[in-house]
Amino acid sequence: MPGRLEGVEAVDVVQVVALDGGFPVLAGVDFSAPRGSVTAVLGSNGAGKTSLLRTLAGLTSVASGTGQVLGVSVARPERGLVGRVGLLGHDTGCYEDLSPAANLRFLSRILRADPRRADAVLARVGLTGRLGTTAMAELSAGQRRRGALAQLVLRAPELWLLDEPHASLDGDGRALVDSVMEDAASQGMTVVFTSHDPAGAARVADQVCTMAGGVVTDRQDGDRRGPHAA
Amino acid sequence: MLRDAWAVFAKDLRIEAKTRVGLWQVLPFAVIALVTFAFALGPGKSALSAAAAGMCWVGVAFSSVLVVGRSQGIEREHGVRTAQRLAGIDPAGVFLGKTGAVAVQLAVIEAVLGAGAVGLLGYHVHRLWLLLAASVLATIGLAAVGTIYGALTGAARARETLLPMLVLPIVIPVLIAGVRCWQAASVASGPRFGVWLSVLGAFAVIYVAAGVVLYGQIEEVQ
Structure with missing residues (x-):
């Protein structure tokens, strides 16, 4: 895909605090994801997973913090991410x-x-x-x-943000989501998804992050070995 | 912009064709409003005939609030607006497409109410071109204003009541000018209508231009 740089972080943000209606939903997140990788984000309800995805999509205002998403400032994305980021939330986004x-x-x-x-x-x-x-x-x-x-x-956006993409799906559907994410990553796109299933998430992810209280508390390697694996 | 506008226009009319909300809910509402006004005025033929234009345009204005509410509702539901914003759809195209689709639905309502005015209220059409010109300009103005304010109130909790409170006072110039033009169209010669036609034209141009420029920022804020 044009414009993709191998070995460069697609997402790299530091100490990001995000507000939603004046309420802090991210409390100083450090998060990065290499281009062409699959990252799983785990955490209990209210941990900040959805807020992280919405912030990376440029939909939630950032109060403080630095970093970039696809080369665009996370603090002031304005229209720089339009057309380059896709967000699959709990809504379908369809008519x-x-x-x-x-x-x-x-x-x-x-x-x-x-x-x-x-x-x-x-x-x-x-x-x-x-x-x-x-x-x-x-x-x-x-x-x-x-x-x-x-x-x-x-x-086929450069950055895929999927909020619990396996929800409501049967076994075949879950396998489909996994293979679609794998295809996207193998074509150089970057995938970040949230999940409540640690074992299933680790199976398809290059890295697995855990969130609690609006921050990333843990980061481990997943089972997938993408293009940047040692 | 125009390609996006055409896509949105065709999509909105396709949804209306499938759901027929306008046909089964808004159009009957407009007809009931017209008949209710007629009952309120009493059986006097001359009173009904004189008030026909006003009754029609009040019915259209009330109906426009329902049509706009529906038009904005389909964008608001199920995260469609967010998905399209991220996909890079041109906001000005969205505005033009939605305004066009609303205008088409209002035109149908005007045609039905106009026919009702002729058939039931004794309204006569002597200058059809004037009636059509005024209707086209007024319809564009109503649709543009409605679409702007529909988007503005989209995120408000009390949007169903907020929308008519904001829109109806603003479209009063359209109502007055539309009524004057329709009244002038009902006689072979007489009342001057040029200024009223100009009001309708200016209103439509101003609000269409404002929508094209501002719609993206309005959606951003929402």
Whole structure:
């Protein structure tokens, strides 16, 4: 992918304090992720995992701290991250009255992408046939999750931020998410995802970070050995 | 910008075609409002005929709040706005597309209310071009204002009540000018309408330009 620099940190932030509505949600986070890597972020509810992802996406205001996300200042991202970061949160980010196929066609127009790619992406996430043409609102939670994932696959941003991407998914769905993240990382994209499953997360991640109280408290190597592994 | 605007416009109308919220909820509301006004005025044919233009435009203004609320609601739900912002969609394109889709839905409502005014209230059309020109300009103005304020109030908890409180006072010039133009269109010659048509045109141009420039910042704040 153009613009990707091997060996350079995609994310490298130091002592970041972030506020959401005046309330501190990150209390001095140190976090880094090499380009082309997969990083898992663990932690109990309220530890700051979602806030970390939203801050890296430039959606939460940073009160103090330094560092960069894709070469853009974490403190003042402004529109520097637009089009380069994808966030899969608890919401689907899709129009619920439209089918996954219609959502992807709309996104294709916005991205000026080949509309035929949407069909390939739908097949990649297992939403073929009637599932692809049924309104998102009528799909199961797991199928809607796949529809949301399809948007990220179509966009292929430089930095993937996935908030509990395995939630609501069955075994096949979890394997799909893992393989999509692996594909993205092997193509040079950087993946950061949150999870409540330490063993499962470590299996697919290059590094595993643990958060508590709005800071990263622990960092260990994962089982995946990406391009920067020794 | 225009490509994004077209994509948003087509998408919004596709959603309306699928859900038919406007057809089954907003349009009946507009018709009920017109009929209610007619009952309030009584059976006198001349009173109804004289008030027809005003009744129609008040019905359109009230309906515009519902159409805009729905238009903004589909962006607000399920994290769509955040996802699109990160995807790099042009905010000015979003504004133009949503304004266009709202305008199309308002035009349908105006057509139905106009037909109701002719059929039920004794409104006569002598200058169709004037009626159409005033309707087009007023519709664009209403849609643009509604879309701007719909986005502004999007994050507010009491947005359902805040939106009409903000929008309806602002569109009073459109109501007055629209009514004057429709009244002028109902006679073969007579009342001067040029200034009212100019008001409608200026209102539409100002608010469309403001939306194109400001919509991105409004979404950023929200």
